[in-house]
Amino acid sequence: MRFQDAARDARAVVYAGIQADPLVGRVAAALCDAPPAVRLMARAVMNGESDDAATWRTIFPTLLGPGADPAVRASAEAVLAPALAVAGKGTSARDQYRGAIVEELTARLLARRATAVRRERRVLFDGVPAEIHPYDVTVEDAARPEVYDCKWGARGIGDDVLHQLDDARRHAAEDDLRLPVALVVFDTARSCAVRLDRTYAPREGTAILTLETVGLLAEGVPVPGGPEPDAPGDR
Numbered sequence: 001m002r003f004q005d006a007a008r009d010a011r012a013v014v015y016a017g018i019q020a021d022p023l024v025g026r027v028a029a030a031l032c033d034a035p036p037a038v039r040l041m042a043r044a045v046m047n048g049e050s051d052d053a054a055t056w057r058t059i060f061p062t063l064l065g066p067g068a069d070p071a072v073r074a075s076a077e078a079v080l081a082p083a084l085a086v087a088g089k090g091t092s093a094r095d096q097y098r099g100a101i102v103e104e105l106t107a108r109l110l111a112r113r114a115t116a117v118r119r120e121r122r123v124l125f126d127g128v129p130a131e132i133h134p135y136d137v138t139v140e141d142a143a144r145p146e147v148y149d150c151k152w153g154a155r156g157i158g159d160d161v162l163h164q165l166d167d168a169r170r171h172a173a174e175d176d177l178r179l180p181v182a183l184v185v186f187d188t189a190r191s192c193a194v195r196l197d198r199t200y201a202p203r204e205g206t207a208i209l210t211l212e213t214v215g216l217l218a219e220g221v222p223v224p225g226g227p228e229p230d231a232p233g234d235r
Contacts, residue, residue: 001145001172001179006120006134018093019100019119023085028104030078032215037063038075039211043186045083046098048091053080095152102150102186103136109217110148116140123147125171133164137184145177150184154191157183162201169205182207182222184214 006012018024027046031039041060050056057064063076086097103119111117121138122131139146147168149161165181172179185192189210196203207222216222 001175001177002124003118003138003140003145004122004124006122007132012120015096015100018096019104021097021100023082024097024100024104026082027079027086027101028108030075030082031101031105032108032218034075034079035072036212038072038079039186039214040188041076042079042083043211045080046086046094046101048087048089048094051084051088053084056080056084098152098186099150102152102184105186105214106137106148106150106184106217109215110137110139110146112218113220114139114141114144114146123168125175128171131164131167135164135168144180145172146180146182148182148184150186152186154185154187154195157185157192157195157199159199159201162199162203162206165206166202180207180222180224181205182209184209184217186214187211189213 027042031042034042041056041063044059045056060076062068063072064080065073068076086094086101089097107117107119116139118138118140119136120134121140122134123138135147136150137148147165149165151157151161161183165183169179169181183206185208187210189212192208192210196208205224207224209217209222
């Protein structure tokens, strides 16, 4: 098994510019240690329903109100301003920024315990036709490689992405190599569970990380299996 850079087509060049925007890093940095409730708020804000900070303080008084826990309020305030900046982007740009933020969050959490964290890489196997699809984030440790795809919402979960992750895991197993694969979805466990009920692709060997559990990426290789509707929050 080996890794290879994705093709640098026009889309990749444009997207690389978005990935490099400091705004993406600001949001991801603020989300790394945020509790699940703050991540949920960030998702709501970046969906672009309102660009008025006062509106969000009214909607989330337990996070942004005067009676909120000081640590939680500080986390929520750190997220709010850059999240509003993302919400203010045009519809097409906002979609790309949100995707880049999930990828950056995943990469930053993985970097807390792993080296050689890379982006937009293909996984190649001898004797197997090369997939065009690049994986969003990879850990390219020779002893413990890992592969991740990232989605903004549960609606992005489809049979195609589940097949791609499972194919990589299966081909690695044929080479006597354990390859953890995971899908990181910046959405609630309940939404993901509902979406997964509509899919038919194999996912027993694929870990699903959600708003509630994405912080576990910093602790170790995720455990395969889809999310339960009431998955616990981060430890």
